[in-house]
Amino acid sequence: MRITxxxxxxxxxxxxxxxxxxNPKRPDGLDATEAAMHDYVxxxxxxxxxxxxxxxxGAGCHAWLVVTRDTRSHAIEAVEVASTVRSGAAA
Amino acid sequence: xxxxxxxxxxxxxxxxxxxxxxxxxAAPKPEYDVLVIGGGGHGLATAYYLASRHGxxxxxxxxxxxxxxxxxxxxxxxxxxxxxxxxxxxxxxxxMKLWEGLEQDLNYNAMVSxxxxxxxxxxxxxxxxxxxxxxxxxxxxxxxxxxxxxxVRAMVPFLDYDNARFPIQGGLLQKRGGTARHDAVAWGYxxxxxxxxxxxxxxxEVTGLTLDNGRVTGxxxxxxxxxxxxxxxxxxxxxxxVASMAGLRLPIExxxxxxxxxxxxxxxxxxxxxxxxxxxxxxxxxxxxxVFGGDIDGYNSYAQRGNLPVIEDVMESxxxxxxxxxxxxxxxxxxxxxxxxxxxxxxxxxxxxQGLYLNAGWCYGGFKATPASGFCFAHLIAxxxxxxxxxxxxxxxxxxxxxxxxxxxxxxxxLH
Ligand SMILES: Cc1cc2nc3c(=O)[nH]c(=O)nc-3n(C[C@H](O)[C@H](O)[C@H](O)COP(=O)(O)OP(=O)(O)OC[C@H]3O[C@@H](n4cnc5c(N)ncnc54)[C@H](O)[C@@H]3O)c2cc1C
Ligand SMILES: [Zn+2]
Numbered sequence: 001m002r003i004t005x006x007x008x009x010x011x012x013x014x015x016x017x018x019x020x021x022x023n024p025k026r027p028d029g030l031d032a033t034e035a036a037m038h039d040y041v042x043x044x045x046x047x048x049x050x051x052x053x054x055x056x057x058g059a060g061c062h063a064w065l066v067v068t069r070d071t072r073s074h075a076i077e078a079v080e081v082a083s084t085v086r087s088g089a090a091a
Numbered sequence: 092x093x094x095x096x097x098x099x100x101x102x103x104x105x106x107x108x109x110x111x112x113x114x115x116x117a118a119p120k121p122e123y124d125v126l127v128i129g130g131g132g133h134g135l136a137t138a139y140y141l142a143s144r145h146g147x148x149x150x151x152x153x154x155x156x157x158x159x160x161x162x163x164x165x166x167x168x169x170x171x172x173x174x175x176x177x178x179x180x181x182x183x184x185x186x187m188k189l190w191e192g193l194e195q196d197l198n199y200n201a202m203v204s205x206x207x208x209x210x211x212x213x214x215x216x217x218x219x220x221x222x223x224x225x226x227x228x229x230x231x232x233x234x235x236x237x238x239x240x241x242x243v244r245a246m247v248p249f250l251d252y253d254n255a256r257f258p259i260q261g262g263l264l265q266k267r268g269g270t271a272r273h274d275a276v277a278w279g280y281x282x283x284x285x286x287x288x289x290x291x292x293x294x295x296e297v298t299g300l301t302l303d304n305g306r307v308t309g310x311x312x313x314x315x316x317x318x319x320x321x322x323x324x325x326x327x328x329x330x331x332x333v334a335s336m337a338g339l340r341l342p343i344e345x346x347x348x349x350x351x352x353x354x355x356x357x358x359x360x361x362x363x364x365x366x367x368x369x370x371x372x373x374x375x376x377x378x379x380x381x382v383f384g385g386d387i388d389g390y391n392s393y394a395q396r397g398n399l400p401v402i403e404d405v406m407e408s409x410x411x412x413x414x415x416x417x418x419x420x421x422x423x424x425x426x427x428x429x430x431x432x433x434x435x436x437x438x439x440x441x442x443x444x445q446g447l448y449l450n451a452g453w454c455y456g457g458f459k460a461t462p463a464s465g466f467c468f469a470h471l472i473a474x475x476x477x478x479x480x481x482x483x484x485x486x487x488x489x490x491x492x493x494x495x496x497x498x499x500x501x502x503x504x505x506l507h
Contacts, residue, residue: 018390042342042433042489046331048393
């Protein structure tokens with residue numbers, strides 16, 4: 001499997017570390033309920049198909065990336081730099 | 092059909108032309124008391140124990156492919172009960188005991204072979220950790236022996252004992268561990284289930300769960316709807332997908348695990364060896380192939396096939412531990428999709444949906460668990476209370492903080 005890093009180009013997946021699903025958002029502050037924290041830490045959709053996930057380019061530019069990948073075929077649809085995705089989401 | 096020395100002799104005289112299929116290829120009936128989804132080892136064992144131990148007669152196992160096509164036929168066949176944590180040790184030991192009587196119980200040769208499982212250690216710290224694990228096992232009534240380097244050398248002389256980085260200092264041996272013929276485990280439970288009236292329905296995929304007022308009433312399948320009083324999920328790597336049909340989310344990710352086998356060679360290794368310095372283990376099948384296993388690929392996958400990096404990693408570990416292996420050719424490799432739970436341990440529990448039961452999250456260790464998993468799941472379904480030995484495998488343990496994290500890796504499935 002190869003991941004095309006927006007900074008470094010197409011690289012072997014071995015250069016990256018996997019964190020997991022990119023969708024869960026950490027509940028905000030001390031007001032977060034236990035149920036919301038449990039959901040965030042433990043529960044996953046785990047789809048067979050399109051999955052947005054976090055990868056870290058440790059052997060390259062050290063950026064966190066959001067990779068949209070099909071978990072059945074490993075085909076990659078999009079790779080974005082996570083910091084831009086996050087600020088985009090907040091705006 | 093009951094197998095015995097006499098049936099074997101009689102067939103020998105007839106040129107082995109009279110063997111009958113060992114289970115009926117049943118068509119689904121409109122309604123069952125218990126419907127088990129998933130014709131892997133766990134589903135088939137569950138149905139067998141429901142029928143043989145709890146007297147429930149109207150049971151079906153529904154399998155989307157053919158039985159044995161999932162992980163029960165893809166694993167590296169290792170069985171052992173060398174766990175550390177209180178939630179795990181008694182459960183896997185019950186499984187070990189069931190393995191020891193399995194063939195008589197099922198009237199089927201599952202080729203259970205107690206050839207021993209030897210975990211190597213390469214440092215003082217690792218020796219201490221294994222001593223602790225061995226003590227925990229012995230306290231729970233499980234056999235464990237801490238071996239010195241020369242005792243290990245006497246068992247497996249051909250390893251690289253003087254490796255500059257990871258010299259072998261000794262090992263933790265569970266003599267009662269070993270291997271079992273994985274396909275025969277599925278076939279044996281199917282055989283014995285069928286003899287107890289279980290319908291084994293193949294080529295029938297569950298595509299929906301029908302609910303009424305928070306209670307499950309049956310399933311939709313590619314062969315039409317089936318009503319059921321109780322529905323039990325034992326679908327290995329597909330637990331999240333099937334549970335989502337009832338609107339449930341699970342603390343599970345699906346990952347692919349690969350295995351490899353070499354060309355057949357003469358008897359070389361008569362035990363199971365695991366390398367303490369990397370994720371690698373080896374045993375020899377009765378056909379002569381060396382069977383190797385290692386890590387998962389490490390990212391969510393439903394592909395049922397693996398990628399090269401893990402193969403390379405396993406082969407590098409093999410060469411570091413056992414240089415002679417480089418003379419042997421690899422024959423084939425394959426992958427299976429497994430549930431990796433958030434603490435690396437399984438789930439056997441009710442779900443929040445009435446009448447819907449969950450058997451999931453088996454990660455690396457589900458084959459050895461097959462008998463106890465079926466036994467305890469059947470107990471839960473029949474009596475509506477957990478079997479004491481599986482009482483820690485609750486679905487709500489993540490919310491309540493009672494996680495069972497053997498590796499201490501936290502809520503990170505690819506690290507377990
Ligand atoms: C490469 C590899 C090596 C392993 N090595 C070991 C080992 O050495 N020791 C060990 O203890 N464990 C090992 N494991 C883990 C172990 O094999 C599994 O945890 C265990 O077999 C899972 O239970 P099962 O046998 O019931 O699953 P499976 O055999 O996978 O059964 C689940 C069944 O559910 C069916 N199914 C799924 N969705 C549906 C649906 N919608 N409708 C109908 N049917 C459905 C599937 O087709 C499948 O047949 C290994 C796994 C792999 C992949
Ligand atoms: Zn990069």
